[in-house]
Amino acid sequence: AQSVTQLGSHVSVSEGALVLLRCNYSSSVPPYLFWYVQYPNQGLQLLLKYTTGATLVKGINGFEAEFKKSETSFHLTKPSAHMSDAAEYFCAVSDQPSGGSYIPTFGRGTSLIVHP
Amino acid sequence: DTEVTQTPKHLVMGMTNKKSLKCEQHMGHRAMYWYKQKAKKPPELMFVYSYEKLSINESVPSRFSPECPNSSLLNLHLHALQPEDSALYLCASSQASSGATYEQYFGPGTRLTVT
Numbered sequence: 001a002q003s004v005t006q007l008g009s010h011v012s013v014s015e016g017a018l019v020l021l022r023c024n025y026s027s028s029v030p031p032y033l034f035w036y037v038q039y040p041n042q043g044l045q046l047l048l049k050y051t052t053g054a055t056l057v058k059g060i061n062g063f064e065a066e067f068k069k070s071e072t073s074f075h076l077t078k079p080s081a082h083m084s085d086a087a088e089y090f091c092a093v094s095d096q097p098s099g100g101s102y103i104p105t106f107g108r109g110t111s112l113i114v115h116p
Numbered sequence: 117d118t119e120v121t122q123t124p125k126h127l128v129m130g131m132t133n134k135k136s137l138k139c140e141q142h143m144g145h146r147a148m149y150w151y152k153q154k155a156k157k158p159p160e161l162m163f164v165y166s167y168e169k170l171s172i173n174e175s176v177p178s179r180f181s182p183e184c185p186n187s188s189l190l191n192l193h194l195h196a197l198q199p200e201d202s203a204l205y206l207c208a209s210s211q212a213s214s215g216a217t218y219e220q221y222f223g224p225g226t227r228l229t230v231t
């Protein structure tokens with residue numbers, strides 16, 4: 001069984017500050033990991049994904065995440081927050097083919113608030 | 117084209133109405149999904165179609181009836197809904213090779229209000 005924990009339902013940062021959104025997962029097999037962003041009244045958009053290979057993954061809009069197997073974490077970072085980054089962020093995990101289905105399990109979401 | 121489209125964008129319906137939500141993708145994806153999302157919550161999976169066949173039904177009430185007429189289209193037929201069914205309904209699609217997992221592409225959603 002797989003699960004995702006996103007620490008903090010809200011994260012507040014100042015414009016220009018570092019963004020750090022935390023995600024920890026549990027999975028019985030090596031996982032596929034995803035970060036999605038949802039702007040108000042819109043669908044979810046894929047920011048980045050980890051499947052295999054390089055553990056530091058770069059995504060769109062300047063975001064990146066690092067897969068740390070020993071810590072079962074996949075935290076999302078951005079060096080400098082913009083006002084336009086204010087949105088809901090979802091971490092998701094999906095078992096690899098040998099483990100199970102292709103349906104991702106979503107975390108509860110973290111709302112990023114950016115102050116001027 | 118990496119777009120999933122959904123119509124209508126907004127829908128208000130009474131509890132005795134019958135309506136349908138539509139979803140379309142032209143990415144050649146053979147897996148399509150319906151999700152229900154309440155405010156500030158993650159999407160909840162409702163149905164999954166794989167190669168135009170219903171493969172997962174997450175114990176959704178029968179007042180929701182999915183349909184996949186072809187590989188590009190997905191419908192959700194609504195009948196006798198309850199006010200608690202008011203939510204954002206999201207459609208998604210992905211590749212669906214046996215033994216593989218791919219990211220999902222989401223549509224913008226239909227905001228449904230049941231009065």
